[in-house]
Structures are given as structure tokens and as C-alpha cells.
Amino acid sequence: MGEATSNCTQSVLEWMATEEYKEKNFARQALVVNPARTCQPFGAMLCALGIDGCLPFVHGSQGCAAYFRSCLTRHVREPVPLVSDSMTEDAAVFGGQANLIEGLKNAYATYKPAIMAIFSSCMAEVIGDDMKSFIGNARNQEAIPADFPIAFANTPSFTGSHITGFDNMLKGFLQSLADPRQGKWTNGRLYVVPGFDLYPANLREYRRLVTSMGIYMTMLPDPTEALDSPHTGEYKMYQPGTPMGELADALNASGFIFMQKYSTVGTRKFVENVQKITSEAVTMPIGIRNTDAFLMTLHEMTGKSIPAELEAERGRAVDAAIDAHQYIHGKRFAMYGDPDLLLGLVGFLLDMGGVPAHIVCSNGNEPFRKEMEALLASSPFGAHGKVYNGKDLWHLRSLLLTDPVDMLIGDSHGKQIAKDADIPMARIGYYLPDRVHLHRQPIVGYQGAINLITMIANIFIDEYDRNCPEERFEILR
Numbered sequence: 462m463g464e465a466t467s468n469c470t471q472s473v474l475e476w477m478a479t480e481e482y483k484e485k486n487f488a489r490q491a492l493v494v495n496p497a498r499t500c501q502p503f504g505a506m507l508c509a510l511g512i513d514g515c516l517p518f519v520h521g522s523q524g525c526a527a528y529f530r531s532c533l534t535r536h537v538r539e540p541v542p543l544v545s546d547s548m549t550e551d552a553a554v555f556g557g558q559a560n561l562i563e564g565l566k567n568a569y570a571t572y573k574p575a576i577m578a579i580f581s582s583c584m585a586e587v588i589g590d591d592m593k594s595f596i597g598n599a600r601n602q603e604a605i606p607a608d609f610p611i612a613f614a615n616t617p618s619f620t621g622s623h624i625t626g627f628d629n630m631l632k633g634f635l636q637s638l639a640d641p642r643q644g645k646w647t648n649g650r651l652y653v654v655p656g657f658d659l660y661p662a663n664l665r666e667y668r669r670l671v672t673s674m675g676i677y678m679t680m681l682p683d684p685t686e687a688l689d690s691p692h693t694g695e696y697k698m699y700q701p702g703t704p705m706g707e708l709a710d711a712l713n714a715s716g717f718i719f720m721q722k723y724s725t726v727g728t729r730k731f732v733e734n735v736q737k738i739t740s741e742a743v744t745m746p747i748g749i750r751n752t753d754a755f756l757m758t759l760h761e762m763t764g765k766s767i768p769a770e771l772e773a774e775r776g777r778a779v780d781a782a783i784d785a786h787q788y789i790h791g792k793r794f795a796m797y798g799d800p801d802l803l804l805g806l807v808g809f810l811l812d813m814g815g816v817p818a819h820i821v822c823s824n825g826n827e828p829f830r831k832e833m834e835a836l837l838a839s840s841p842f843g844a845h846g847k848v849y850n851g852k853d854l855w856h857l858r859s860l861l862l863t864d865p866v867d868m869l870i871g872d873s874h875g876k877q878i879a880k881d882a883d884i885p886m887a888r889i890g891y892y893l894p895d896r897v898h899l900h901r902q903p904i905v906g907y908q909g910a911i912n913l914i915t916m917i918a919n920i921f922i923d924e925y926d927r928n929c930p931e932e933r934f935e936i937l938r
């Protein structure tokens with residue numbers, strides 16, 4: 462019996478690696494398996510953590526808050542402050558106003574924040590809670606002082622993803638707490654918007670590159686310290702982030718630069734179209750070419766020149782690319798992640814002669830597809846690349862088994878399919894709970910290019926050492 466079962470299991474596993482199964486897998490409509498994205502409030506939480514003294518507040522159930530906290534804590538290995546108003550079944554029937562007022566009162570009294578950011582879970586959105594009027598009623602009932610600063614955003618989980626939630630919350634901060642623009646006067650600051658990025662090292666890299674050009678900047682939001690705070694032996698609930706004064710003055714910026722396009726769509730429209738502030742959005746500066754474009758955009762926006770130290774740094778990145786080119790050139794890759802990350806990564810791989818084959822973007826849209834296809838068409842190495850919007854990692858598994866590649870690139874959710882396909886994996890992305898400190902190494906800028914080249918080339922070399930015939934096992938590679 463045991464043998465029959467195991468034979469049966471084996472034949473099913475083999476069938477699941479066929480084109481026939483792939484077709485059935487791609488025809489499925491009603492089920493998502495391992496979607497490589499999460500819901501809007503998660504992104505809103507990240508945004509809120511980047512404002513100085515801000516307590517993120519989920520208008521919804523405790524379970525959602527616990528899930529967001531545990532995901533982020535596992536990625537960055539830091540405690541994450543986040544409260545909820547503990548909506549349960551009765552709130553789902555009668556509305557969540559009583560929870561929100563009581564929750565605000567308790568959170569204000571217990572955790573003494575300088576500001577709170579409220580965003581909704583799907584339960585609150587399904588019943589249509591009106592957060593704006595609830596917050597007004599909380600002030601009227603003196604649950605919080607009348608002038609206590611609160612930003613809020615609707616973050617329905619049944620549409621969009623974590624990047625939409627980040628965008629909605631950021632726009633919510635500007636709409637709720639930024640002072641009106643003072644005509645043509647500017648505060649002389651460039652506002653750098655990192656987008657949904659869980660690598661604090663990337664945020665530090667942006668600050669280093671921008672300030673090395675002598676540009677006066679504010680990062681909005683700035684969760685760097687919340688994601689990577691020093692160990693002092695004392696717990697501090699609030700880490701430094703964007704100062705309230707600089708948030709309030711944001712609409713007087715001399716300009717905005719958005720480091721990601723797809724996680725800031727609504728905020729960009731608000732800044733550019735409604736507030737008429739000079740702004741630019743760049744492709745996430747992953748790889749040498751994208752970093753060049755970022756620095757040139759900074760130069761064009763501010764008139765500041767690129768210092769010699771950055772030119773030298775670029776030279777070192779070019780040298781690293783040349784030294785490691787042979788390990789990446791011609792290799793086929795599959796990858797998944799957020800749209801902005803994928804655009805940066807594919808540009809980087811094409812420059813290295815890598816061949817992006819399967820590009821799965823669970824939260825990709827049509828503008829993303831067009832931009833990615835144009836990028837692939839710009840290089841002979843992109844000729845066989847295909848974009849899969851709205852697909853999940855079980856779709857990607859079928860692609861890996863029917864049309865194999867040399868490496869999978871993505872976050873830790875892909876480790877099982879990499880194992881099934883028996884290929885190595887480079888962990889790059891926004892949920893990395895099974896490896897340490899990757900979020901502490903930048904993947905943007907020239908230093909990020911060197912880090913990516915090093916990581917990917919060495920994984921291939923490790924694989925070769927592990928699998929090569931005895932007579933090819935050598936110290937020299």
C-alpha cells in the first residue's frame with residue numbers, strides 16, 4: 462500500500478512538471494497560491510513608522526496588527542510599535558466608531574505619541590466606516606485633544622497591495638498635516654520619497670548620495686531608524702523619522718524626487734497635479750545605469766554637480782561588473798517582486814548580460830507591463846523575457862519546471878519553488894525572515910550594484926563548486 466501511494470505521489474509530482482499541468486495552473490481563476498504581496502495596511506504601517514513620534518493605528522482587528530508587526534519584525538529583527546482598536550464581530554455589525562474612539566483614548570494616554578496615523582483593515586472597509594467623522598467625534602468627546610495631529614487613510618485590503626497602502630498613507634499625511642503651499646516661495650529642500658522599501662541600507666544610501674552633492678534634503682517618510690535602530694539596552698518606542706516640522710512644510714518644497722514610481726502613484730498626482738510642485742520619478746537606482754540616471758536627475762533638478770568621490774565610486778562599480786561579468790553573462794533568471802524593484806533588477810541584469818526569462822509581478826498593472834516590455838526590448842538579452850502580471854508563485858513554479866532557468870531572484874517566499882526546481886536562489890526583496898542582515902546591505906546606488914554583483918556571482922560559483930566533477934574542483938574560479 463505504502464509503495465502504491467508513493468508511486469502515485471511520484472506520478473502526480475511528475476505530471477505537475479508538465480506543460481499540460483502548467484496550462485491548467487494558468488487557467489485557474491478562483492484561487493491564489495503564495496501571492497508574493499500583502500495587503501494595503503502593511504504599507505501604510507511602514508509609511509507611518511517613518512514620521513517622527515508617530516504611532517501607527519489599525520482601525521480593525523488585533524489579528525491584522527499582530528500579522529503586520531510579526532512580518533516586519535521578522536524581516537528587520539526590530540520591535541515594531543503598532544496598535545489596533547480591536548474590532549470584533551459586534552463592531553462588524555454595529556460599526557467601529559466606539560472602538561476607534563476608545564482605542565484613540567487608550568493609545569494616546571498609554572503610549573504618548575506625538576502624532577497618530579490611522580488606517581483601515583478590510584473589515585472596517587467592508588462595513589464602510591467613516592474614519593474622518595469618527596476622528597472628529599473622538600475630538601468632540603475629548604478622547605484626544607482637539608489639536609492632536611492625526612493623519613488617516615483608507616487602505617482597503619481587497620484592492621491593491623502593500624504598495625497602494627503606502628501611497629494612500631503618504632498622501633493622507635500630506636493632505637491631513639502639511640500646511641498649504643505659500644505661493645512661489647520654497648523652503649529650498651528637495652523631498653526624497655523612497656517609496657515602499659524595507660531596506661534601511663537603501664534609505665541611508667539615498668541620503669548619502671543626495672547630500673554628497675550638497676543638496677539640502679528631507680526624506681519623506683524616513684523609517685530608516687525604525688527599521689534599523691542601534692542597540693542601547695533601552696527600549697525606545699519611537700525612533701527618529703521625518704520631523705513633524707518638515708512634514709508640515711512639505712508643500713513648500715523646492716521639488717520632490719520619487720525613488721519608486723508604482724508605490725507613489727497617488728502621492729505623485731497630488732504633488733504634481735494638485736499642488737503644482739516640481740517633481741520627478743526615477744526608476745529605482747539598482748545597477749549602474751539606473752544610478753547614473755538618478756544622479757543626472759538630481760543634477761538637472763538642482764543644478765548641483767556630481768562630486769569626484771561619486772565618480773570614483775562609479776568607477777569601482779564598473780570594475781566590479783567587468784571582473785564578475787563572466788559569471789552572470791548568458792545566465793537565465795526568473796524573478797518576482799514589486800514593480801519598482803523588478804524594473805531596477807531587470808535593468809541591472811541586462812547590463813550584466815543576464816537573461817531575464819520569467820518576470821512575475823503579483824501586483825503589476827498595465828503601465829508596468831508596458832514599461833517592462835520596453836526595457837526588455839532595449840537589449841538583445843531581453844528578447845525572451847516575459848512579464849506575468851497578477852500571477853503568483855505557484856504559477857512561477859510551473860514556469861520553472863517547464864522552462865528552466867539558472868537562478869531564481871526574489872524574497873524568502875520563493876525558497877520552496879527554488880528547491881522544487883533544484884536551482885539556486887538570490888534573496889532580494891521585501892520579506893527576508895530566513896536570512897540575516899540582507900536588509901542592512903544596500904541594493905541601490907553604485908555600492909548596491911557591487912553588492913548585487915557579488916551576491917549573484919558568488920552564488921553561481923558556490924553552486925559550481927558544490928556540483929562540479931572532482932577533476933574540476935579547484936581553488937581558482
Ligand code: SF4
Binds near residue numbers: 501502525528583
Ligand atoms: S487582508 Fe484584511 S484581514 Fe487580512 S491582514 Fe489584511 S487587513 Fe487584516
